[in-house]
Amino acid sequence: MNILPRLMYPLQMLPNSIPNSWFANLDKMFTQFIWQGKKARMKISKLQRARDQGGLGVPNVQLYYWAAQMRYIYEWVNPEPTNTWIDMESWNCGLLTLKNCPFITYKKVKLEVQNNFIVRNTLNTWNKMMSCFGFKNHFSLLAPIWKNPDFVPSCHDAVYKFWHEKGLDRLVKLYEGGAVESFEALKSKYSLLQSHFFRYLQIRHYIPKNRHAQNTFLEDLLIQPISKRFISQIYKTFGLNFNHSTDNIRKQWQNDIGEQIEEKVWTSIIKNTHRILSCNTDRETQFKILHRLHCTPLLRSRFGLGSPNCIKCCSEIGTYTHMVWKCCKIQHFWSDVKEEVATLLGYGLELTPSHPQNTTTQAAGTNLTLWTYKQHKNINKLLHRNANFE
Template sequence: MKVLVGWCDPTCEAKWKEVDLSYRDIPLQSWLGDHCFIKKHIDSDLIPLWIKGPLDIWHKILKQVKTERNARILRWPVYDRDFLPARMDKRFTQWSQKGITSYWKITKNNELKSFKQLQDNYNLEKCDFFRYLQLRHYYNKSIKYLEEDEAGILKILLDSSNGRPPKKTISKLYACLQTERKCNKTYIKTKWEKEAKITINEEVWLNICNSVIHMSSSGLWKEFSWKCLVRFFVTPNIKSKYCNDTEKAKCWRNSGNVSAGHFHIFWECIKIAPYWSEVIKEINTKMDLNLCCDFTVVFLGNLPRN
């Protein structure tokens, strides 16, 4: 995705970008609004693999987040295959040379700018007025956002096209993808509640998630802690499902449990109980605390605020 941001961003200067953009007469940025066109090229051998890669990813994103329709704003009238007048009338090529490239460039607040504005900015002539009407008609029918998306991934591409790529591009892109996939993490909470037979209210869950981030300055331990919390590790239970073999669901410490999930492996198992009581005793002595041997506090990290 970072490659796409680079294609769009006029301030991005790089050798790889020159190479990428030199492959076809039609600017790659203008392809991004037309998923059928992208699909055609992904399936053909007209472009090299390193261009197909990013395009393929973008094509999948368009499908996943249903931004297909909104992404049309990235098209350029002159190359827009659905805008018939541009295919018959060479004058639109001149428009593009004069600077009328993409739709986003000639719109404001989801409306096509007036003919007067375009005339002033791009030096259009009176005889262009009919073409303007054709364009406006098509824009209102097929390009205009049905629903504006203020923070989506498309916004990143549009900002980049305007020469304002986001700082920390990858983090921003990632955050967008997560939000648009509506990745809700409460199912993790529900699984803990079910296994440990407890209730974790929203406030406690938030505290738990926060303490994973703030517990240590060490990236390694933060990651480990996060993996424990989100149930990353493969337990006997999971293994038995993979292998379709109930034998494999037995606790690997031979504690007698025949269906060992996360709660059992990390907390409940009788073989690990002495470990926890020792650890808690040490923490309480060294830090002068009075933590009780509670799963939510000690394992999940619902630590007292102070």
């Protein structure tokens, strides 16, 4: 896989704001390659999910690009003396300093940095990230108290500069225990003067009511230390914060087998889909079964391509569950699996399509879920020989 590194180099080096349409066209190319020019049977967004979330881990280039841009924003907020390029980028930013730019309203900060195309493009990408994750109108408590274009008095009143010099530099420092502290508490903590009480009322009025001291995960990424594999960690965090639900697939399996599948069991099934077998072909087969991508006789009949009956027993409707579990011909196969488990692992296995509740199995520390196939090579050979039911 040498395509992604070749793409990442220019995406990291060029300070351009890339439109969403460019990434959409790239996803179309990936889709054509994965499905070999045929009609896609699953959205690329599902394939781009992490393996633990029911996907195949196909690279999402846009998220990688965002992660690469986050690296520079992180260094803005956490500058080091060795990063001399920060001094170059901070030129012509108006009232603002780079470390405060991500926490100010995009409309205001865009006016301040409109003559600095590098910073402007980076902040444009930051704004796209905030919008994508549902934080477009987020009021950040990491915003500065002094020289904050959103809070006009701070740009003219020298008292807020005094607060800044005393350490009261961000809105979040006004909070204690999730709520804004009293003026007396702040005065004692930061050595403020009694004459500053009116400024305290001003800034308390500026902060929206019921705004608790809670940051977005994007803001947390900027203030938490990240040492190694920065882009990979950010990319993984992006993936975890998308709402990837596989409940619709779980409900379909529950309806087929007539039993409830617990959330913990379902999560284990998804994870084991890619972990039990070492062969990529077998993993692909498991993935297709999990997401019900095979064309069953019932589905083919709806397209006018044949009888809806099972191709093995020819007597019952070929639904997904029937083809994998209920068919009398397949039951002979599962009986062989049970015998192999008893011979090789030394304990009995209850033949059930749901997660086994056998205490002996749990004590052995082995997750034997019939939907995710078994880990021993001999059992895998049996499965590989009998799993082709298209």
